Amino acid sequence: MNEIIMYDVLILGSGPAGLTAALYCARAGKKTLVLGGDRLGGQTAGIAVLENYPGWAGSGLELAEFMKKQAEIFGAEIKFVSAKEVAGDAESAFNILCDDGKRYVGKVVIIATGASPRKLEIDGARELFGRGVSYCATCDGFFYYGKDVVVMGGGNSALNDALYLADIAKNVKIVYRKGAFTRAEEVLRNRVSERENIECLFNTDLKKIAKTDDDKLCITTTADQEIICDGLFVAIGHEANTDYLTEDVKRDNMGRLIPSEMPKGMFVAGDVESEIKMQIATAVGTGCSAAMDAIAYLNQL
Ligand SMILES: Cc1cc2nc3c(=O)[nH]c(=O)nc-3n(C[C@H](O)[C@H](O)[C@H](O)COP(=O)(O)OP(=O)(O)OC[C@H]3O[C@@H](n4cnc5c(N)ncnc54)[C@H](O)[C@@H]3O)c2cc1C
Incomplete structure (x- = not known):
């Protein structure tokens, strides 16, 4: 039987929101695993020339590669698998079934799976x-x-x-x-x-x-x-990538997750979140904020 590893933090998504959250959590000493979807960088992977992320001159994918390395230096692990189902809760731990057929277990979950333009x-x-x-x-x-x-x-x-x-x-x-x-x-x-x-x-x-x-x-x-x-x-709307979550996790009328309504132990960041202005800078900001909330939550357990 495979050994089950208990992570402090499971992060869904390897776009700028997820990678920022990974950096903060790993650097705070939390055992962190990013379940990064099918490819690194999310939407940034399609940006040939990124001109409006302060301090960066290069492609979106290069930025994501840099963010990934930075998170890994502090111990974050990254696997390119997609969540199919999120079960469990903050009391018993969350377990996430992915498309590699495995279940990953963690004390908290940060959801950063982005949104796709309709x-x-x-x-x-x-x-x-x-x-x-x-x-x-x-x-x-x-x-x-x-x-x-x-x-x-x-x-x-x-x-x-x-x-x-x-x-x-x-x-x-x-x-x-x-x-x-x-x-x-x-x-x-x-x-x-x-x-x-x-x-x-x-x-x-x-x-x-x-x-x-x-x-x-x-x-x-x-x-x-x-x-x-x-x-x-x-501009006919966006669809948040939340199919793998159960119906009882509250969404707004655009299908996005509402940070204040998330179940205990679950945090949200980036384009998947309601009200956000969908940019890399805001994804990074909310990734940082969700990680700091998750770290504070873990520290008082
Ligand atoms: C063509 C294009 C150009 C853009 N240009 C700019 C620009 O110049 N400047 C700018 O600031 N913004 C730009 N944006 C917007 C910017 O890319 C997004 O706002 C930003 O990437 C959002 O980051 P995120 O981490 O929230 O989500 P995303 O970047 O969408 O990342 C979501 C991540 O979640 C993963 N995922 C999805 N489903 C699952 C699942 N079930 N399980 C696990 N992982 C999952 C995906 O694989 C991906 O890794 C552009 C967007 C597009 C589409």
Whole structure:
């Protein structure tokens, strides 16, 4: 029979939130295991040039590799397996079944499994991802200086993206399938309506996307109208990666975990958490904060 190792801290996710939490927990002398999912770095692995994480000039993956090494220097262990089920509780210890068929046991769990942008499922969207189609205006907006872009969506994220892009791009069109931005905050609606280079196309949905001969995007709407632009930013929501948790762990209306509502001994950090502004800097900040809460909790056991 395999020996069961009891960890002080099990961390789910090897993105910036999970790796930061690992550094803090390991450096505080806690026996720490990161169950890092299918790949190091989470969403950062897809960032070729990271320009807005203070103190860093390099790719997102290089940052994650550096964070991993730093956590390992202080004794954190990392395995690239994904959680399938979290059982147990703070009284009896948590045990996490992973996709390698093994169970890992720990006194506390820090959840940092991130969120994935809801993907646009129309013809051409998958093929043109990274070649005109983006899910992150803050990350990719810079490449559209003085160009024409379209934002798809009608919630706060879409309007925030449109306002951000309006400072960079020449023209921004927001396409939204409903007749008004009823899901977005009034302050954002007002700001959008005040911007001369933002146009809103309501009751409009998208059917397909293709490249034109001169490397622009041709977006066809469900009403067969064609929009020619340089970039399409999709902001139709995010899905938190929490499938492996039971229903009784409380989520907000976006499916994200609410830090103050977590069961005893469970902590949350990064994009999986409600209310967060989804950036590396905020993931690192909440990773640090969740680790400090977990350390304080362990110290009073
Ligand atoms: C294309 C793109 C570009 C971006 N550019 C920037 C940028 O320029 N600047 C910036 O600040 N932000 C950028 N972001 C956002 C930033 O990457 C995220 O906000 C940040 O990575 C969130 O960190 P996280 O640790 O919370 O989650 P993630 O980075 O999403 O990491 C989640 C981790 O959890 C793991 N995981 C998932 N499910 C499980 C499971 N069941 N069990 C165990 N592990 C699991 C994943 O494998 C991953 O390791 C970008 C995002 C994208 C998609």
